Amino acid sequence: MPSKNTVLTDNLQAALSHAKAGRPVFPCKPDKSPLVKWRExxxxxxxxxxxxWRKWPDAMAGLPMGQATGLAVLDLDKRPDKDGAAALRDLGFDLDSMSPCIIDTPSGGQHIYFQWHEGLGNSAAGLPAGVDVRGEGGYVIASGSKNATGAYSGDLTPDLPQWPEALRPARSDAPEATSGECDGLPMHHVKEALMTLPNDGDAYSNRDDWLKIGAALHHETEGSNEGLDLFQEWSGQHPTYDEGETESVWQSFRRSDGPVRTFATIRAEAESHGWIDLSSLDDCLTADELAAIDALIGMPESPQSRLRFLSPSDCESMPARHYVVKGLLAEGDVGCIVGAPGAGKSLVAPFIGYAVAQGERVFGHRTRAGGVLYVAAEDSHGMRGRVKALKDAHGDANAFFLVDGVSDLLNSRVAGKPSPDLGDLQKAVQDRKPALVVVDTIAMAFPALEENDAKSMGQVVAAARSLTKWGAAVLLIHHDTKEGSGIARGHSILNGALDMSLHIKRDGGVVVGNLTKNRNGTTDQPLAFTVKTVTLGEDEDGDPITTAMCQEADAPENKAKRLTPSVAAALAVFNDLPKPVSDDAWRQAVIDSRTVSASEDADSRRKAYKRAVEDLTRKGLIVFADGHFTLAAGDCEDFTDDMVGAAQ
Known part of the structure; x- marks a missing residue:
């Protein structure tokens, strides 16, 4: 866990300085994205x-605009393809006289501060390229903050002027308004449709096309933070992606009596790309597999149809499911923790279960306090020591129960009857109605399981689903594939039926968990822990009795700025050119090389160059200054091994 001693970094001092002046702040990553839900x-x-800042000592301070601070900012970008300051000068503005508060940004841009007025949001409609507005619903990095590229230099002064009347965003160019009824689809279903749309090339590079998809998503998700996260994830695939601009556009969407832009827009686009609406079925299960699972659960045949037909009003009136671990597991879910032997599956699972039993946060996620049944089929004796260590470290948890005696949830000892262990466990779940049931592990709880057989693995799914009938979430512990793919070992029917799958893997002294599937939130929320050795006492010879325990840690920084093959090729061309490199020289070298784009059309190769330069600039690998490109400070060799397809 982070040290309890506050590390006084420049960023922390900047945050405290703004807070002391009455301006609320929040932590941001070095890439400027928020680390918390900053609006709240x-x-x-x-x-x-x-x-x-004890948890994130390198975080920069974010500063909300609008009503919270009474501030608004004219954000002037400085990039190879746009220069906001030059664009304003071309319009006749004297930047130095616009405001006494101008903050220089690490990328060479500027933040010009003004008083915020009612109704000023984030739309930059009608303003030149490179000129953005940060008002209500937006934020900027606060002055005094620093990242590896540089500092936000300057002081935020009092007595700021009013926003310039000549730079009020034009209302006529605002993103399209939406109205009408929502389809009310589950978020994972909306995501499946949206992510079918290819957004890594020219398909949605036109701003109008991008806005139409965003407006439809905003309408369907009612402008929720979850919807924003999904819009960011989809938009982030494009080489020109700008997180701040994407959030600004999202905040500018609004409902009105104007043109309707609903989920039908996304549906039509997705279906044209081969997407099929399977909202009533598990996405990876065939009808035969679903029927087999129903039979294994013991669902009786009935002449009456089991189909349910829900009107929009029915959907509206149905209560939302309660979460067990917010953003990860909800009541009725089946999840799985996957990893190689010794990775720490049986350390993190009881740690999560103990947090649920106490109603405490775990890895930053809220939990809904409830009973937990931990089925220790693999090492009941060893698990007792781990539970004792959890009690010593976190206090008692009267709702946590270690379930001993389960040895076979698969096979019956009497022909024609279900497993007695499964029957006993089902009865216990029905009587106790826990929030969470953990089965550790599939291999030991389902002995002689033929993992690659659809029917056998279907029995595992059926058993797990049968334990959810009374509202519990079920968490299975299972092994990874030999290749370390992060997918649960065995027949795909298991992975298809899962609502959440967490792959854990050692990364030096830290174990990192990454979500490979998550129907309750994004998969971009890694968790990490270290393995701590705990002494429980002494044995009869006076030697220490020890056990291992999970202890939360910060996830390692992504090494990370992964490059696509075309972007990696553009960087390789750059490295071969005499330094410093002009825009014209680099562009022509890329066009001539045909390694970035093999298109016969020179204009297509030129566009590929433009996208690659934007991506490298956004990732902070190259810097444009004084008319030339140079490598950013730091060793770009660090990124060579992470380039996607670099070895091709």
Whole structure:
């Protein structure tokens, strides 16, 4: 866990300085994206700020715009393809006289501060390229903050001027308004449709096309933060992606009596790309597999149809499912923790279960307090020691129960009857109605399982689903494939039926968990822990009795700025050119090389160059200054091994 001693970094000092002046702040990653839900959590509380910076000592301070601070910012970008400051000068503005508060940004841009006025949001409609507006619903990185590229230099002064009347965003160019009824689809179903749309090339590079998809998603998700996360994820595939711009556009969408832009827009586009609406079925299960699972569960045949036909009003009136671990597991879900032997599956699983039993946060996620049945089929004796260590470290948890005696949830000892262990466990779940049931592990709880056989693995799915009938979530512990793919070993019917799958893998001294499937939220939320050795006492010879325990840690930084093959090729061309490199020289070298794009059309190769330069600039690998490109500070060799397809 992070040290309790506050590390006074420049960024922390900047955050505390703004908070002392009455301006709420929140932590941001070095790439400027928020580390918390900033709209709800931005604060001036010194203790909370110090807590954040103990956890994220390298975080920069984010500063909300609009009503929270009374501030608005004219954000001037400086990039190879656009220069906001030059664009304003071309319009006749004297930047130095616009405001006494101008903050220089690490990328060479500027933040010009003004007083915020009612109704000023984030739309930059009608303004030149490179000129953005940060108002209500937006934020900027606060002055005094630093990242590896540089500092946000300057002081935020009082007595700021009003927003310039001549730079009010034009209302006529605002993103398309939406109205009408929502389809009310589950978020995972919306995501499946949206992610079918290819957004890594020219398909949605036109701004109008991008806005139409965003407006439809905003309408269907009612502008929720979950919808924003999905819009960011989809938009992030494109080489020109800008996180701040994407959020600004999202905030500018609004409902009105104007043109309708509903989920039908996404549906039609997705279906044209081969997507099929299977909202009533598990996405990876065939009808025969579903029927086989129903038979294994023991669902009686009935002459009456089991289909349910729900009107929009029915859907609206149905209560939402309660979460067990918010954003990961909900009641009725079946999840799985997957990893190689010794990775720590049986350490993190009881740690999560113990947090649920206590109603405490785990890896940053809220839990709904409830009973937990931990089926220790693999090592009941060893698990007792781990539970004792959890009690010593976190206090008692009267709702946590270790279930001993389960040895076979698969086979019956009497022909024609279900497994007695499964029957006993089902009865216990029905009587106790826990929030979570953990089965550790599939291999030991289902002995003689033929993992690659659809029917056999279907029995595992059926057994797990049968334990969810009374509202519990079920968490299975299983082994990874030999290749370490992160997918549960065995027939795909298991992975298809899962609502959540967490792959854990050792990364040096830290174990990192990455979600490979998640129907309750995004998969981009890694968790990490270290393995701590705990002494429980002494044996009869006076030697220490020890056990292992999971201890939360910060996820390692992604090494990370992975490059696509075309972007990697553009960087390789750059490295071969005499330094410094002009825009014209690099562009022509890329066009001539045909390694970035093999298109016969020179204009297509030129566009590929433009996308590659934007991606490298956005990732901070190259810098444009004084008319030339140079490598950013740091060793770009660090990224060579992570280039996608670099070895091709």
């Amino acid at each position: 959590r931005a604060t001036t509380d010194e203790d909370q700020i110090k807590t954040w």
